[in-house]
Amino acid sequence: MKFLVANWKMNGDVEFVENFLKKINSIKTENQIVVCPPFPLLYKFKNFSHFLGAQNCSDRKNGAFTGEVSPLLLKDLGCKYVIIGHSERRRIFNESDEMIFEKYKTLTELGINPIICVGETEKARPEWRDVLSIQLSKFKNDENLSKAIIAYEPVWSIGSGETPTTSEIHEVLSFIKQTTNSKCPTLYGGSVNIKNISDILPIPSVDGVLIGGASLRIEEFSEMIRYAERI
């Protein structure tokens, strides 16, 4: 069983969801398809035949936190997964490893599965082991880690069309598995599309992929789901 996680980022609208659901709801698969739309579109997924996720959440369940989104509400709306620590959150919104760990603790307490994103910048590429060790340090011995998924997303690969080689992906994901005692599935994310999924998804350490841009191209995304079914 492989995971295909769609991260729409701040894209999509009501009409787009309706077209997306028409197409994707009818696809049967043994794999785990998770779609993470923007918060205001979550309500449209009531009769979704796959799994629903969100792209971020507060580390608090409720209270005086203007503009934040409670993971309790995400659970009510049917979210089984929440992406945390995406590099865009780290870089643009200054989220720290501490903040990401607080979100993880709240999510696992509520029975929601966190998808923890880690990855090095272009500049830190030669030191990826050090970067990942720091990003994983709080999680690696946590008793709830088996409820999470770790997504390796090299920052330089996101939206750029560039990907690491298959052996590089395998090396990094094996390192993550080793660091975490293989407690949770490991995904690759960064410029995954219909052309390279056939190289990436069969890699033994790849338990699935996190797909940004290509998940917004409905035909291409459904092709990717169908492809995953065949391997």
Ligand code: PGA
């Ligand atoms: P991309 O984005 O597939 O467009 O590179 C992946 C992500 O940021 O999760």
